[in-house]
Amino acid sequence: MTQDNSETVSESDFRALCGRFATGVAVITARRHDGRQEGVTVNSFTSLSLKPPLVLFCLDYDAGTFPAFDKTRHFAVNILGVDQQGISDRFAGVGLEDRFDGVDLVTDRDETLPPLIAGCLGYLTCEVEARHPGGDHRIIVGRVQEIMFGEDADPLLYFGGYRKIAKN
Numbered sequence: 001m002t003q004d005n006s007e008t009v010s011e012s013d014f015r016a017l018c019g020r021f022a023t024g025v026a027v028i029t030a031r032r033h034d035g036r037q038e039g040v041t042v043n044s045f046t047s048l049s050l051k052p053p054l055v056l057f058c059l060d061y062d063a064g065t066f067p068a069f070d071k072t073r074h075f076a077v078n079i080l081g082v083d084q085q086g087i088s089d090r091f092a093g094v095g096l097e098d099r100f101d102g103v104d105l106v107t108d109r110d111e112t113l114p115p116l117i118a119g120c121l122g123y124l125t126c127e128v129e130a131r132h133p134g135g136d137h138r139i140i141v142g143r144v145q146e147i148m149f150g151e152d153a154d155p156l157l158y159f160g161g162y163r164k165i166a167k168n
Contacts, residue, residue: 022159025080027091028057029114030072037100037115038068041092043158044137045077053144054129058137064094066138070131075142076114077124081153085162087117116148121155123148 023043030038044058055077059069069075080088091099104118116123126142133139157163 016160019158019160022157022163025088025156025158025162026057027078027080027087027117028059028069028075029078029117030068030075031112031114032068033071035111038065038072039091039099039115039117040065040069041088048141054141055124055126055144056139056141058134058139060137062136069140070138072114073128074114074145075126075128075140076116077126077142078117079121079123079150080156081119081121081151082156082164083153084117084119084156088156088162120150121153122150 024045025041025043026045027039027041028045032038040059040063042057042059046056048054048056057077059066087103090096090103093099100115106116106118106123109116114125116125123146124142124144125146126144128140129143130141131138132141154165157165
């Protein structure tokens with residue numbers, strides 16, 4: 001039997017310690033059933049399987065974008081470069097009327113597909129394979145349908161805050 005330590009582990013300490021694990025930063029995008037674009041910044045993105053190609057990301061049930069991602073059948077992963085911190089901040093923000101306002105998008109795409117943010121390091125478009133509960137988050141698993149390589153630049157990293165890679 002597993003011991004429940006939920007009362008001895010504070011949320012702030014847990015968040016601070018997990019912030020010491022360096023991760024890349026991505027913006028997950030989708031289209032609502034009415035065609036509106038939706039997007040959210042995540043660092044809880046990872047590859048899951050090569051055969052079949054699966055990825056996952058986690059989204060807080062209380063996120064304003066949660067209803068859109070809980071219903072969408074497709075999403076895109078936009079992997080951010082070091083010069084895209086402003087994009088990350090924008091899609092992590094709360095209360096914006098339209099997070100896409102003023103954001104350059106890849107324009108040669110079918111408008112029914114999830115939008116792609118111009119200038120990213122790479123893109124994955126996915127069909128939702130599964131959704132699972134995970135505490136206060138939903139785990140969304142996607143089967144990769146398409147990959148596209150973007151800019152050849154340094155990644156945007158998060159390690160207790162945004163970081164740059166130190167080059168030798």
